[in-house]
Amino acid sequence: MEKIRTGVYICHCGLNIAGTVDVEEVARYAQTLPSVVVARDYHYMCSEPGQTLIKDDIKNLGLNRVVVASCSPRMHEPTFRRACQDAGLNPYLFEQANIREHCSWVHDDRQLATEKAKDLVRAAVRRCALHEPLEIREKPLNPDVLIVGGGIAGIQAALDIANGEHKVYLVEKQPAIGGHMAQLDRTFPTLDCSECILTPKMTEVGQHPFITLLAYSEVEEVAGSVGNFKVRVRKKARYVDEEKCTGCGICEAKCPWKVDSEFEMGLRKRGVIYIPFAQAVPHVATIDKEHCVYFQKGKCRACEKFCDAKAIDFEQKDKIIELEVGSIILTTGYDLFDPRRVPQYGYGKYANVLTALEFERMTCAAGPTGGKILLRNDGREPESVAIIHCVGSRDENYHEYCSRVCCMYALKYAHLIKELTKAEVYQMYIDMRCFGEGFEEFYRRVCDEGVNFIRGKVARVTDEARAEEEQGKLIVVVEDTLLGRVVRVPVDMVILCPALEARSDAECIAKLFTINRRADGFFLERHVKLDPVATATEGIFVAGCCEGPKDIPDAVAQASAAAAKALSVISRGRVIIEPTIANVNEVLCQACGRCEEICDFHAPKVISKNGVRVSRVDAALCKGCGACAVVCPSGAISVRHSTREQISSMIDALLQV
């Protein structure tokens, strides 16, 4: 066996370490340790001359192990590994002792800190002796990208990638793309029409040579890992041939059965065969099987009779599509909080208590009222409107977080109500949060338009009149916290601003794609500040409201960030497989399958090798967490670079008297 020859380098880090730790003493001590050939101390080991010191010693003294005692390995491990590699030493034969963050910066007793530094160096030297040279491996990568969710974030990400001439599959579970943004009327604070800015992008997606749009489809299974995911998609039967359908809409007009339109938030009816909205992409009809009388009772087929294109196909079946992609972007959006969960606000009980999205459809010129703000019971214009903020947001009983968009759209509503009617407008708010570009200016503009602001959380909405002016009105009861008293505000219409919450199926999606969720249910990014669109699983990214409530500009920015991440995977052209992963000693393995059971990444699999059953770890799937090694009853599995012997050697060294 090759003799271990270790070089130890103690960094002063200026006075950051040397101010508290006697670095010369630590170096003298290191020199006495077994296997140590040379021990030096230096002002800044990470500097160019510091690294040269290591490189020269590797070459001149024939070092085959290097230990640097300095800052956290989370900071400079890559630096020193590179230095080793430059000098021809395998980078995994390096070990770092953290004597700054874990020692000199947190202790002030020089003697105790020096003793601790010696212990840490001793442990690092011991463990390093057990390091083995490891090789980073590479494998080819599929450049195609899957995007799940066709709202504005998914659309933006798809276009960014496809415009770089890379293949994108865009999967949307609804019959058409557009998401919530397609339902919005005007967008704050510029008041430009949502459809006008979104439709061109939707059309571009529909026609893009590098985008395959799979609308009315859902992902059912995901296997594989970064660079080589295998995805099974179910394309649900529309009972309409997408190729033949011209989108003329005669089928819907002739369909004798009507149900509430989801797109119009139930404020208008649609046919059972329908195109969700005028600008829908793809612009084809879909039969809503659940409500279709032919599917329920075997009679009707009116749509078929009137379809000149012969596109109706009652025999159509779901189609399973197998995709192979290299990276995945999740842009699955949000659900709107159901205000029935706050019964005291009277949603569902009083006709003129609306949700924001219902009001959004009402002000839309193409919407159910042709853009007129009308009371739902008698069709009059309201004389007074209350807008209640934070319904389900910033509320310990529901969601603690702020939904980030409500203050601004509430101001937009106030402006539109003032513009379209003569009504008095009341904003019942907790705090006004107007933080984006042009937001504060818009807030001032709306203030100047004579809108009333009442600072307080609304207690309840009731129709029980106590005074003459309250007759026939909805009375909003709220404590005005600026005046310090409870006020009753009689109004004709109440608009609730419900929280944006995680999709009801977010848990299933997270499981399907092996990513994590925060306590609030939204998808968890790898690092909240420094890695905001990556997830726990390599090659899977998140953008838009599935990661947390955000407005359109933020969703678009995040989508472009996720697209850039996916493009960076593509342009790397190959997958790097970390060598610090689980490894099976086939002689010891009993093929009990405990490793297979505990692994969340499906990396170990018991296979038959020449008739002998053993566990085999898929290097591309293994993340090196070591859970399998802990449960392995025969000690056959260990994680390279963190073997049982290596960790034990550190424990021994640290406790050595």
Next chain:
Amino acid sequence: MVEFEPKIIAFCCNWCTYAAADIAGTSRIHYPANVRVVRVMCSGMVDPIYILRAFEMGADGVLVAGCHETDCHYLNGPLKCDAMLEKVRSLVSTLGLEKERLRREMIAAAEAPIFARTIEEMVEQLKRLGPSPLREGVKV
């Protein structure tokens, strides 16, 4: 008489608690020098052998600390760690060690003050308990 100084081995996961300890450093949050941190990739990587080994070698206390359940870099490491500790706890008491000597914490990267406070609390508690009965030269 010299005051007894307990020795603590802390197994800290790379992504959360080790990072919290780093940030304690960056923020100059001082805590007693009795602790030696062993970096592991995940709290779910901590083998029962490590804990028993540490006690056998004379540690007065062992801390196993990693991510909260929802923050795990490897999805469910903390749950696996808890399952492992469940078994180790009974072994620890069989060895005649007080249960307070083995401590489990979930400390996120942003919770540096909690890391420092945990070490302070452990040191205080272990000083009250005195040296581990397994320490060499200590009469059981």
